[in-house]
Amino acid sequence: GRQPAKSIISQTPAAGERVRINTGVSLVIEAVSVVVPNVQGLPVEEARNVISRAQLGLGGHSEEITGTQPAQRVLRQSPPAGERVKLNTPVSLVIEAVSVVVPDLRNMNEATAVSRLSQNQLSRGRVDRQMTGQRPAGIVFHQMPEPGQRVKPGTQVSLVVEAESVVIPQITGMNQGQANNLLMQRRLRIGSVRQELRENAIEGAIIGQSPPAGQRVAPGTPVHFTIAISGCRTPNLLGMTRNSAMSALRPC
Secondary structure, eight states, X not given: OOSOTTOEEEEESOTTOOOOTTOOOEEEEOOOEEEOOOOTTSBHHHHHHHHHHTTOEEEEEEEEOOSSSOTTBXXXXXXXXXXEEETTOEEEEEEEOOOEEOOOOTTSBHHHHHHHHHHTTOEEEEEEEEOOSSSOTTBEEEEESOTTOEEOTTOEEEEEEEOOXXXXXXXXXXXXXXXXXXXXXXXXXXXXXXXEEEETOOTTBEEEEESOXXXXXXXXXXXXXXXXXXXXXXXXXXTOOHHHHHXXXXXX
16 A cells, blocks of 8 residues: 555566566556445444445444444444455444343243233243242242343243242141141142051051151142051960960950
8 A cells, every 4th residue: 555556566576687688577566455444333234335435345244242332333344444455355244233131030920020021022931930938939030041131132031930839737646637637728639548557656646747747849749648556566475374365465
């Protein structure tokens, strides 16, 4: 760019050099060139017009989400502004994509969260349900993408929602009828019932349960329990008379 276009800027052999007659002389000529204009920050259509008026070509373009420029404005260009290039050199652009901000859906119920997504041009993605017992059932407590992240319209947002749950009550020590009533009140099912011979136990009392009391489970979960059958240990009758053996067996 230091010489007028099409003027000779160098030669080989150099001037003043002695050579044979008819020796060829190679020339380097200043090409017709233009300076790349600065189109950063311009709306994409305006940037393309500026590039065309500068006698440059329109290269490809890509989009990025940065949140630093309004949508459809130029973030970067290549070649950079101020560089001297040949006529019709293509100029490639990186453009700010259309985007929306992900809202904070935590502590909303599921229906409200889905409505908020629709209002923000987003859609509901996968919904997982987990039991923590730290909030009412149906409340959102985690989301992905996270709140404040900028994404393309229509992006799916996955939710983790508090699942409906109940706490297993303590039924050991109750009889089967009491346990049945309590489990029904807590929206739990009666599971398997087995009997176990237990010395010095109250006949019909529940002596074991599964799941254990205090565990949080889904409604309708079966609760299995064990009922005691009272009994005693068989005494050692060896060496006794018949009458003595009968007396020893009487407590059982």
